[in-house]
Amino acid sequence: MPRKTSRLFRYEKIANRIKQLIEKGTYRPGDRIPSVRQMSEQQVVSISSVLQAYLQLESEGLIEAKPQSGYFVCAPAASPLPEPEISSPGLDPSHVNLHDLMMMVMRDTLNPKLIQLGAAMPNLELLPTERMNRIMAGLARKASKGTHQYQLPPGLEKLRVQIAKRAVNSGCQLSPSDVVITSGGTEAIDICLHAVCKPGDIVAIESPMYFGTLQIIEVHGLRALEIPTNPRDGISLEALQFAIEHNPIKAVLTISNFSNPLGSCIPDEKKKELVELLTKYDIPLIDNDVSGEIYFTEKRPLVTKAFDTKGLVMLCSSFSKDISPSLRVGWVTPGRYQNAVEWLKFTLSASAPTLAQMAIAEFMESGGYDHQLRRLRREYAGNVSMLSQVVTRGFPAGTRVTRPLGGFVLWVQLPENVDSLDLYSMALKGGITITPGHLFSPTNQFHNFIRLNAAAWNLPIERAVERLGRMVSELVERG
């Protein structure tokens, strides 16, 4: 008797296990499940137990045997539509923390039903996606074995040469060996912080600051000191100097050209003063130049690195905003921290994807990148201007809005009594996603601000911005 019970138990266990794997979506309709022999070996049970389990599953209509082929998962009686990968949860954002809020805003981008004014995603319609696909297809066809080896730091030389060449336009004299390729621009910031700070250290940041950078600062256990920042000309040098004189600041983080979210651009002469100030105090500057090429003026603004005499400026950038977010290629010029950054890049993620590095190098070499950037600048300048006009026209009195000369985001200050989390909830219900100001400060300085993404512009977006304006008015009245 005990043996029989035990065998029954085993067969049920196996049947249940497979049912669960079918429910979870690991085994899907049409998939072959392990053979009787494989399952018997895997689970160390007898062939007959497995057979019994499979017969049971067959009788329940969950699997079917195909002669000479094995057992397959059946299609359900009425085949349901594929389930959405990530839901747009009806959570009340005021009850979620900033991590969850950030992930919600990012995941909103996967919901094609929402009008996308939230995450600062580039407009895929304006990116050279087909061209990059052709280049990658061509490279993959003729690629050799060697391209499958790790591309150890500092990364693909061909790409570093192109980056160093291009840097001349922004006022830098770089050698290809001054550049380290990273797996996207975010990783570049992570590595720079590892190179110059240890947990507990204080870093000075522009305020408001892109929330992704704030969350890296949090992961590193650093303390962020928010420095007042002007929407036109960026971080206040007077306030920064005062902060430096009164705090052991270990690094300064800026987005000196077309900040996200402010759109501010530090004038070149002021960049020089910023670097001189930090040089005087021997403090490294981590400057994110991801939007530096997207200027609406006649000339590319210089980069802080152009004024760096002591190797203190760690200029970071990436190709995610102007070529493709999915290639995962960024870079940094680490100055005096070159060795540390190369070691950290290897230690934290070994290397960046090779084919993507090759493709970007080819695109730059061919002149395609220049052409692409000219198009982006023209289109984004137009979109930012249109969005700005509709906000100006449609939002209630008391609203203020930035007038950026580059990039593709607007920063909108709503009347004081409006909480942007309320607006976020309301907008989401109305099919619109925005980014609440809460995310841009570790001390919640911007509860009545929102960031709007101007990467795309069309009539439905225009209507959505108008609706958003009416929602703000409603919240003002509710006050």
Add this chain to the structure above:
Amino acid sequence: MPRKTSRLFRYEKIANRIKQLIEKGTYRPGDRIPSVRQMSEQQVVSISSVLQAYLQLESEGLIEAKPQSGYFVCAPAASPLPEPEISSPGLDPSHVNLHDLMMMVMRDTLNPKLIQLGAAMPNLELLPTERMNRIMAGLARKASKGTHQYQLPPGLEKLRVQIAKRAVNSGCQLSPSDVVITSGGTEAIDICLHAVCKPGDIVAIESPMYFGTLQIIEVHGLRALEIPTNPRDGISLEALQFAIEHNPIKAVLTISNFSNPLGSCIPDEKKKELVELLTKYDIPLIDNDVSGEIYFTEKRPLVTKAFDTKGLVMLCSSFSKDISPSLRVGWVTPGRYQNAVEWLKFTLSASAPTLAQMAIAEFMESGGYDHQLRRLRREYAGNVSMLSQVVTRGFPAGTRVTRPLGGFVLWVQLPENVDSLDLYSMALKGGITITPGHLFSPTNQFHNFIRLNAAAWNLPIERAVERLGRMVSELVERG
């Protein structure tokens, strides 16, 4: 007069600047340099200053004007061979720190003149490089715009389905939503440590432990407690329990299947005990299964995750060792830390490269991965055995060597009086690279050990291993 001096100075400055960019390799023979007008705008100097600079450079034979095209960098009189990207420095490794030593060992892999017994690089000849190139070329040809969007965590669903399916063979019931894709396996470990430890925490590790993991622990500011580990059956549970009872251990790190460098494999029953022990104390286990599929026995060893009842096992792996190191795709099953890991993945590097995820999913779906693994297991089993025989035959008395049942590295204990850094220097001079044992312990437990990579086997390698044996004998005698 002052104006003239100033103009002379400017033209010289511009000429020198371009000379430097040519010397640094930023501008190379055949490259077009910025036009006179561009340079004048960039540097805010007069057209005539730039013209004077260019004439000067032309007269020095550094650049040449081409009608209707602009100024180009000339080829040097006698065109030198391209310079090697990274030198094999004649540094005495005993005077370098462990960071530099690790980077030296890794960079040795780029030197085609060296016999590669050092870094645990997979053998590219045995990887499906052509097949992956064809798949990627095909995917890139038909890819849509959407594939250029960020693949937010947890990553490409198609790939997570394949990973969850495959996990059944190693004893796990996973749903695709239990898996988070990372930019390689190294990043998975970095993220897991961020999720469960803060700086100053103590983590227990197998000893010896793969140096890459030790260096991540160092970056995180953690303290590593080395637990005795048997070359056959892995970490000592008695010692681990003792350590847990006497220290506030926040995580345990293992490579339970075919450890690097030991080759040890924790028997399945002992894996269960390990997980039960950690469950009792509520301590997470970060288990790197990167070699779990490369077994020489009849059956795949199970993974610790198979025994996880409380979501404490964070199983990490990657496709760098069995498909391609350059695709940069790894994964982790974070258990109860799922939300934290997804947030960290987004915060630290946004997403993993999309095309590579698609290509690996297709390769797995097609059955190509199974075929590839069968080949790798057969070849590596043979290579490990050959290498082991030659070490046994050619190394002096007092040498000990592991007998791994999977993976592709051997761990060799040399006679006590041999310092493996001396052997590393000597071997490098003789055209061979090895990994000194110093790298595998934060407290230098393994000064007389070396790790040898058995990924490839041929006559030159056999001869090199014999030479290495003679070098060891020489060092023993010198001792």
